[in-house]
Amino acid sequence: MSIAITTQIICFTVLSLVILIGALGVVLLESIVYSAFLLGGVFMSVAGLYLLLNASFVAAAQVLVYVGAVNVLIIFAIMLVNKKEDLKPINDIKSRRIISTSICLTLLSLLIRVDLTNIWSLSSPQNSIGEESTIRIGEHLFSDYLLPFEVASVLLLMAMIGAIVLARRDVMSKDISTGLPVDQELIEKSSEPLLTNKN
Amino acid sequence: MMSLESIPIQAFLIVSSALFCIGIWGLLNSRNAVRVLMSIELMLNAVNINLMAFSSYVDNNLIQGQVFTIFVITVAAAEAAVGLAILLSLYRNRVTVDMESFNLLKW
Numbered sequence: 001m002s003i004a005i006t007t008q009i010i011c012f013t014v015l016s017l018v019i020l021i022g023a024l025g026v027v028l029l030e031s032i033v034y035s036a037f038l039l040g041g042v043f044m045s046v047a048g049l050y051l052l053l054n055a056s057f058v059a060a061a062q063v064l065v066y067v068g069a070v071n072v073l074i075i076f077a078i079m080l081v082n083k084k085e086d087l088k089p090i091n092d093i094k095s096r097r098i099i100s101t102s103i104c105l106t107l108l109s110l111l112i113r114v115d116l117t118n119i120w121s122l123s124s125p126q127n128s129i130g131e132e133s134t135i136r137i138g139e140h141l142f143s144d145y146l147l148p149f150e151v152a153s154v155l156l157l158m159a160m161i162g163a164i165v166l167a168r169r170d171v172m173s174k175d176i177s178t179g180l181p182v183d184q185e186l187i188e189k190s191s192e193p194l195l196t197n198k199n
Numbered sequence: 200m201m202s203l204e205s206i207p208i209q210a211f212l213i214v215s216s217a218l219f220c221i222g223i224w225g226l227l228n229s230r231n232a233v234r235v236l237m238s239i240e241l242m243l244n245a246v247n248i249n250l251m252a253f254s255s256y257v258d259n260n261l262i263q264g265q266v267f268t269i270f271v272i273t274v275a276a277a278e279a280a281v282g283l284a285i286l287l288s289l290y291r292n293r294v295t296v297d298m299e300s301f302n303l304l305k306w
Contacts, residue, residue, distance in 0.1 A: 005205065012206050016214045023218055023241050027225030032233055039237050046244050049211070053255040058265050058272075062247075065272050070240060070279045077283040078233055081290045087230055087297055100227040104220045111216035115209050120257065122208065128259040140266045152273045159277030166284035169291070 011052060018045040032078055040071045057134040211252035219245035232289070232296045236282050243275045 003011075022042040026035045043066040050059035090096070129136055141149050218241060225238030247268045254264020290296055 008206055012210060016210070019214060020217055020221070023221040026237055026241065027221055027229065027234065032231055035234060035237060039240065042241065043244065046248060049214075049248060050251055052206070053211075053251050054259075055251060055255065055262075055265055055268075058251065058268050061269060061272055065276050066240070066244075069276055073279055073283055074233060074237060074240075077236075077286060080287060081233065081296050083294075083296075085295060085297070088299065090299060097228065100224065104224040104227075107223065108216060108220040111219070112213055115212040115216060120208055122256050123259055128255075129262065133262050133265060136262055137265055137269065140261075140263065141269075145266050145270075148270055152270060155277055156273065159280050163280040163284035166281070167287045 008052060011048070015045045015048045015052070018042070019049070032082070033075075036071065036075050036078055039074065040067050043067045043071060054128070054130055055133055056131070057137055208252055208256040211248060215245040215248040215252070218242075218248065230298050232286050232298055232301070233283075235298060236279065236286070239282070240275065240279065243271060243278075247271055 019042055022038045022045065025038045026042065029035050029038070043062065046066075047059040047062040050056075050062060222238045222240075222242035222245060225241065226235055229235055229238065250264040250268045250271070254262050254268070258264060286296070289301060293300060
């Protein structure tokens, strides 16, 4: 890393602030659309942190996969299910909030204590391969991590087929209840939900 | 003030811890199912930051942590696709995304 240390610290501070404030916005904002776009900002800042850590390939993968695929998928899902609805009030929401917040704060203090008190055995920076990391990742993927690499391809195939099967809308030539042929142009019409009144 | 050679690893670890806890809070407290999926993505990103920091500071010659991060990104993409498909199928049957109304597995 040839950037001066002051520049690194400034970049790190700005990126960390964007990550933490953006993540708080993701979980706290009222509008789910704002949350989705803030999530994209958080992903981009995490990619910036990877660049600070000398990992340009993983940063590019982060931008491509998270911002380009996952975030777009989430925004599409929001468009498909975005309906104004009045949530049913829950009686013990307050105690639930208090308990979960205290659990999260306890976990956070525990983790930060471990981060600060443990003595990490850091390696010397002379060994650093720096910008050759892309070559090294390729060597890993095709030698000692070959089996996980192939399993990951099978996993992606399974996820693709599973998502198609779960999300497709059954197109029928005949209406089940009336027996009449279905008007295929109106296939997106609202259908009777199956389980709405089963509470 | 002492002069630093590089950013201490603790800074990265603290950021990732805070991000992980925010993700858990969102997972426990959000009522919109899409927001639950976003919280899971935040937690996965916290794990990735951790792996990358250790790979760069502890194992900066073999960088196995970066390979693990690539695999985690792969699994996260698959998880997001299947999760959103399940969410759409639930929405089609229940016409809501409120987490409190998904009680099909209650006995």
